[in-house]
Amino acid sequence: MATQKMLKFVTLGKEMPEKRDASDRRQDFDEIYREFAAQKAAEQASRCSQCGVPYCQSHCPLHNNIPDWLRLTAEGRLQEAYEISQATNTFPEICGRICPQDRLCEGNCVIEQSGHGTVTIGSVEKYITDTAWEEGWVQPGRPAFERAESVGIIGAGPGGLAAADRLRRAGVQVTVYDRYDRAGGLLTYGIPGFKLEKPVVMRRIEQLEAAGVSFVMNCAVGQDLSFAEIRARHDAVLIATGVYKIREIEAPGSGATGIVKALDYLTVSNRLSFGDAVAEYQDGTLNAEGKRVVVIGGGDTAMDCVRTAIRQGAASVKCLYRRDRANMPGSQREVQNAEEEGVEFVWLAAPRGFSGGTVVEGVMVQKMRLGPPDASGRQAPEVIEGADYLEPADLVVQALGFEPEDLPVLWGVPELAVTRWGTIKADFRSHATSLPGVYAAGDIVRGASLVVWAIRDGREAADSILSYLAQTAGAVAAE
Structure with a gap:
């Protein structure tokens, strides 16, 4: 009976795929987890209650x-x-690699709550889809019939690509516009290879192209092509640009050379994995080799930066975060990986300014303590007077999160409402x-969020666009 293959969480313990030794993974940008063997994947799936x-x-x-595909596995x-x-x-193969399962599915697993250790859902999801690619089960989503309507999608990140896939499967003509030379958005240039190897992303792009999705790359809307022109070319438009404007530190000395933005730093590193020649890396501007690196921030982007700096051969890597470990927004799993690789975390610490004049030489750090909760419900950090000190640094990476660009101004569409x-400003359902x-x-x-949410939004938006196209066609026919 099928049920005899399940409910094994009492006799089988939680087991993650083997993790490469930290001393080895510091030397390259390959993914750090080894593949599940078929037997182990089946065993872990069988622990589902x-x-x-x-x-x-x-x-x-x-x-x-999740329960159904665990049972089938x-x-x-x-x-x-x-x-x-x-x-x-x-x-699914991307979410299996980069989703913070410890905060989502695995963190809410019933057997985890009962003390038996969660089912390793993300690892099984990755195993299922990697097997599907190897076996040739993953095929381009070619439509059964073609439709005349076309949709323009601005942004080739996960939200835009998810929408493109869904629309193309329905037969709609889809064109994706993006400012970069490769599609994928942050999947390609923001997330390091040790979390998401780039061929995993590129093969999905190739499948979308094989299905008939057109890509217009190196196209900055508002410069190379106006928003009005894109609207005129298509029956509907989806804006899925993501948020790329980094939150910068406003403090004395913040304009010094050696203080860089997280996305610039990660993009250069990821370009190297494609074999690109990058001047900012060659001249040392965005290269951590031999440097004392300080990363400011406590989210997943900060974790990507500190672990990248380790792999680039930094002399030391420290992460400053103004709250404590329990209150940081980044994945605890990523913090553990970073610590194993040699990153030092300095909790309850925030920058007050930078020393060195035109070239940064250090971060003036003010020590913090946690006070009463703020509007978000988290304890607000408070400065401890007289506890400042200087942290030497040759390279400082700002990883304080992202903000949206002013699209109505950049694109010349003041009537596009924003919050x-x-x-x-968009309807949360449609x-x-x-x-x-539009x-x-x-x-x-x-706002800056998870890839899995972007995928959900892209799929939902595609469904709404299909309804809109049907209504528009109906209105035209009625005339």
């Missing part, structure tokens, strides 16, 4: 049918497991903006 109320599924932004029915996984998630935070036929999805609407 098949509970009646699957909190793993309800806490997944995509509401992936335990039974060795991997192609069926992949089909169920793919039904709700456009890029007080600068994000695009993703429709203030402009007819939709928005992902970080440009919700």
Whole structure:
């Protein structure tokens, strides 16, 4: 019976895929987890309790049918497991690698709450889809019939690509515009290879191209092509640009050479993995080799920066964060990986300024303590007077998060409504903006968030666009 293959969490313990030794992984940008063997994947999947109320599924932004594909994996029915996984998630092999499962599905697993250790959902998801690629089960989403309507998508990140896939499968003509020379957005240039190897992303891009999606790269909207021109070319438009404007530190000395933005730093490192020649790396501007590196911030981007600096051969790497470990926004799993690789975390520390004049030589650090909760409900950091000190630094990376660009001004569309935070104002169900036929999805609407949320938004926006196209066609026919 199938049920005999499940409910093994009492006799089988939680087991993650083997992690490469820290001394080895410091030397390259390869992914740090080894592959699950078929037997181990089946064993870990069999630990699922098949509970009646699957909190793993309800806490997944995509509401992936996790219990069913775990059961199918335990039974060795991997192609069926992949089909169920793919039904709700456009890029399961990517989410299996980079989703913070400890905060989402795995963190809400029933057997984790009962003390038996969570089912390693993310690792099994990655195993299922990697197997599907190896076996040739992943095929381009070519439509059964072609439609005349076209949709322009601005932004080739996860939200835009998820929408492109869904629209193309429905037969719509899709063109994706992006400012970079390669599609993928932060999947390509923001997330380091040790978390997400770039061929994993590129093969999805190739599949979308094979399915008939057109890509217009090196296209900065508002400069190379106006927003009005894009609207004129298409029956509907989706804005999925993400948020790329870094929050900069406003403190004495912040304009010194050697103080750089996180995204600039990560983009250069990722370009090297493609074999690109990058002047800023060659001249040392965005190269940590031999330097005392200080990264300021406590999110996942900061974790990407500190671990990149280690691999570039930094003399030392320290991460300053103004709250404590329990209150940091980044994944605890990533913090552990960084510590194993040699990163030093300095908790309850914030920059007051920078020393060195035109070239940075150090960070003036003020020590903090946690006071009463602020508006977000988290304890607010307070300065401890008289506890300042100087942290020597040759390279300082600002990783304080991202903000939206002022798209109405950049694109010359003042009628495009935005929120007080600068994000695009869109209906939270339909993703429709203030402009007819224009939709928005992902970080440009919700602010800097997770890839899995961008995928969900892109899929939902695509469905709304399909409804809009049908209504428009109906109105034209009625005339």
